Amino acid sequence: MASSQRSKYSRGEDVELPELGARGWLRWFWRQLTSMRTALLLLLLLAAAAIPGSIYPQRTADPNGVAQFLDNNAQLGKFLDALQLFDVYTSTWFSAIYILLFFSLIGCVFPRTRVHFDALRAAPPAAPKIFSRMPAHATFKSRRAGLIDMAATVLRKQRYRVVVTGNSVSAERGYLRETGNLIFHLSLIGVLIAVGVGGGLSYSGQRVLVEGETFVDNLTGYDSISPGAFFNESQLVPFKVTLDRFAASFDLKNRTNIGTPLDFKATVTSQVGQDGKPATSVIRVNEPLSLPHANVYLTGNGYAPQITIRDAQGNITFSGATAFLPQDANYTSLGVIKVPDAKTQFGLISFFYPTAAKLSTGALTSQFPAPVNPLLTANVYVGDLGLNSGVPQNVYSLDIKKMKQVAGPTSPIKGLRLAIGQTVKLPGTLGTMTFDGLKRFASLDISYNPGEGWILFFALSALGGLIMSLLIPRRRVWVRKVDGGFEVAALARGDDPTLEKVIEELANEIRQAEND
Amino acid sequence: MTSVTLNEGLSQISLAFVFIAMAIYTVSFLLFTGHLARRASKDVAVSKRAFNIERIAMTLLIVGSVSHGIGVVLRGIAASRVPWANMYEFSISGSFVIVAIFILSLFFVTDIRIIAVLVNAFVLLVLGAATTSFYVQVKTLMPALQSYWLVIHVTVAVLATSFFNIAAALAVAYLFKTSGWFASRKGKLAGLIRRILDVFPKENRIEKLSYRFNIIGFILWTFTLIAGAIWAERAWHRYWGWDTKEVWTFIIWTIYAGYLHANATRGWSGRRSAWLSLVGFAAVIFNFTIVNLFFKGLHVYSGLK
Numbered sequence A: 001m002a003s004s005q006r007s008k009y010s011r012g013e014d015v016e017l018p019e020l021g022a023r024g025w026l027r028w029f030w031r032q033l034t035s036m037r038t039a040l041l042l043l044l045l046l047a048a049a050a051i052p053g054s055i056y057p058q059r060t061a062d063p064n065g066v067a068q069f070l071d072n073n074a075q076l077g078k079f080l081d082a083l084q085l086f087d088v089y090t091s092t093w094f095s096a097i098y099i100l101l102f103f104s105l106i107g108c109v110f111p112r113t114r115v116h117f118d119a120l121r122a123a124p125p126a127a128p129k130i131f132s133r134m135p136a137h138a139t140f141k142s143r144r145a146g147l148i149d150m151a152a153t154v155l156r157k158q159r160y161r162v163v164v165t166g167n168s169v170s171a172e173r174g175y176l177r178e179t180g181n182l183i184f185h186l187s188l189i190g191v192l193i194a195v196g197v198g199g200g201l202s203y204s205g206q207r208v209l210v211e212g213e214t215f216v217d218n219l220t221g222y223d224s225i226s227p228g229a230f231f232n233e234s235q236l237v238p239f240k241v242t243l244d245r246f247a248a249s250f251d252l253k254n255r256t257n258i259g260t261p262l263d264f265k266a267t268v269t270s271q272v273g274q275d276g277k278p279a280t281s282v283i284r285v286n287e288p289l290s291l292p293h294a295n296v297y298l299t300g301n302g303y304a305p306q307i308t309i310r311d312a313q314g315n316i317t318f319s320g321a322t323a324f325l326p327q328d329a330n331y332t333s334l335g336v337i338k339v340p341d342a343k344t345q346f347g348l349i350s351f352f353y354p355t356a357a358k359l360s361t362g363a364l365t366s367q368f369p370a371p372v373n374p375l376l377t378a379n380v381y382v383g384d385l386g387l388n389s390g391v392p393q394n395v396y397s398l399d400i401k402k403m404k405q406v407a408g409p410t411s412p413i414k415g416l417r418l419a420i421g422q423t424v425k426l427p428g429t430l431g432t433m434t435f436d437g438l439k440r441f442a443s444l445d446i447s448y449n450p451g452e453g454w455i456l457f458f459a460l461s462a463l464g465g466l467i468m469s470l471l472i473p474r475r476r477v478w479v480r481k482v483d484g485g486f487e488v489a490a491l492a493r494g495d496d497p498t499l500e501k502v503i504e505e506l507a508n509e510i511r512q513a514e515n516d
Numbered sequence B: 001m002t003s004v005t006l007n008e009g010l011s012q013i014s015l016a017f018v019f020i021a022m023a024i025y026t027v028s029f030l031l032f033t034g035h036l037a038r039r040a041s042k043d044v045a046v047s048k049r050a051f052n053i054e055r056i057a058m059t060l061l062i063v064g065s066v067s068h069g070i071g072v073v074l075r076g077i078a079a080s081r082v083p084w085a086n087m088y089e090f091s092i093s094g095s096f097v098i099v100a101i102f103i104l105s106l107f108f109v110t111d112i113r114i115i116a117v118l119v120n121a122f123v124l125l126v127l128g129a130a131t132t133s134f135y136v137q138v139k140t141l142m143p144a145l146q147s148y149w150l151v152i153h154v155t156v157a158v159l160a161t162s163f164f165n166i167a168a169a170l171a172v173a174y175l176f177k178t179s180g181w182f183a184s185r186k187g188k189l190a191g192l193i194r195r196i197l198d199v200f201p202k203e204n205r206i207e208k209l210s211y212r213f214n215i216i217g218f219i220l221w222t223f224t225l226i227a228g229a230i231w232a233e234r235a236w237h238r239y240w241g242w243d244t245k246e247v248w249t250f251i252i253w254t255i256y257a258g259y260l261h262a263n264a265t266r267g268w269s270g271r272r273s274a275w276l277s278l279v280g281f282a283a284v285i286f287n288f289t290i291v292n293l294f295f296k297g298l299h300v301y302s303g304l305k
Ligand code: HEM
Pocket: A009, A010, A034, A035, A036, A037, A039, A101, A102, A104, A105, A106, A108, A109, A180, A181, A182, A184, A185, A188, A465, A466, A469, A470, A494, B256, B257, B260, B261, B263, B264
């Protein structure tokens, strides 16, 4: 690329002395901002600024990681937090860089669009005086008359825009290169807007469903929901999803691969609106269920042991399937059961082992993720469950600070152990506990981002523009009649791998046309 | 997918083919360096005969790549799926594509022959790391990876990496060639290096070639990024979440966008943009090695503990 062509594109690179006054300064600033060099520096700065977000845990992607970091390094953590290093991609400094970049982009692209629009309708520039100054040029012998018209015909056939003036032809082609470049840059603006607006209108909620349970799409249906800034509950389309069955298959056959998950499959029945027709479908990890204004994704799964607890008189105080959170690849799972309706409130911290086995230390472990030898263990705590305090409680944890262990390692009575179908006595007068059976649960993510289609559209048009702008050669060609023959010269704008060849081939074609 | 047969025995045979390929590449590499040294000789006869050495080296490179390719295919058969689901597999497949793209490119641009020695060295390094540090037994795909996007997204990423790699090798040659340091230095070694550098195409030519490989790489990388986002929407219920791997894909894309601008900015084309090309490629390597092995994220597919 010759720098003479480049200067056409790059504006405001020569440092000019600014005029005095605020206006002058503003104009100077704008020129600097929209210069190619600034764009380049901002791009590199953006790349550098993105790095810390991959080093430190980020609140959006890994909130637990951030909490852990703050616990382990309180002092440093505070300092990094003040620099927004746990929220890099929404930080003021990161935002400042990309906003500046996009201002620069806008300031650069719109004037160029106008220039290009004019160029599209302008005639190719007149032939240069001295052809040998052009990056590619050659002289060919010929004695035929009408050479110039022939050259014009050949060039037109090759889809050049052609102008004949006197004894020379000017031709230009590849306007789509600049069109592509503009499409590319404009599409980036499109992507940014779609990301911003879409993010604001989007929401993402989570819900754990045990087999047989139904999720109804309203705010109370979610275990947790994170709405975008402009999200409004009325956006939720009333639909229901029932988890009929959850199936997981694990490799039992290949020695080196035992226990690796092969497939997770949630069979659900969904119904849109009050009187929609129920439809059965399957959700897999890579195959979400698409409903109007919502996609339902499978993000996790585990076991939900069915437990019944009766008091000393035989009245049921707790009954149901509780989701236990998997702790390792073999689904050793941890669950909490709270029994607020008993005479003395109590709670259980319970482990479930799908395929229980004893380690040499005597501790239990699970050897395989499928329920080959299911075993449930539980430690029992009595005392205030804190459910009456009005503070929302995490269903997966039991606050044992104000509770007393009555069965478990630190109490005289050992922890409980139950196989499926077994009933054991609870300590004191708490009653009995029965392990009735086993269900599975699926963690579902229900989310929707109305900007996604637009983002994809602009991303693909950016890609298309990019391909046009990088691969379509833009070139000017001139042919002039000289004594005993003709001269050809060519000039490329941007990279053009075939400029020399173009001249050869053009001359051949002109000569061939001559022989016809 | 509820039942898959894995064949670790076949995987060992695949590994044997990879080792054979490495042996052949090593001989080829030595011949390529010998060729360069002879080309640089002041004795015209020696310099002329060097072309024979180059021909043998190139033949060996092709033979090695055939063995390499067989190794890759057998690994795929052993695992009953595409052979790029963990670092070991990605390394052997990726380096194979680099060699293949390089050999194919020779049909279109003969003058990149001269950087065969650099490409060869890089591929040997990758295979060395793959076989010594990354090897894992064949495993099935975890559910999140069971998608045709694994084929599309990763294939294109590997292709992009190959083009970036060849462009980076050209950028290295360019930086050596334009370095004032060698030009001004006295002494035997500097003289030899100068003569070796004279064997390479003209500065302008190398710069252009590097640019062309980079633009193809950039187009492919842009596609990789978009395909990754589409897949992430399917598998992780959001198209973009600044996961570490996503961050580095973005960083690489931005660096190369900077590179393209540098080529059109006065004062930034030439050596500066060649450096940017190397920084970009360094980020590609970093993304593949350090990020895979040590950074936390959703893309934990190295398969190593
Ligand atoms: C979000 C920021 C930007 C990105 C990601 C970006 C990306 C790119 C890419 C990938 C190319 C090469 C492909 C092509 O020619 O279309 C390019 C070219 C170009 N960009 Fe940008 N750009 C950005 C901002 C800007 C800004 C702010 C300017 C104006 C100062 C600018 C001016 C140009 C010009 C003039 C070219 C053509 C260079 C040539 O002739 O090769 N870009 N840009």
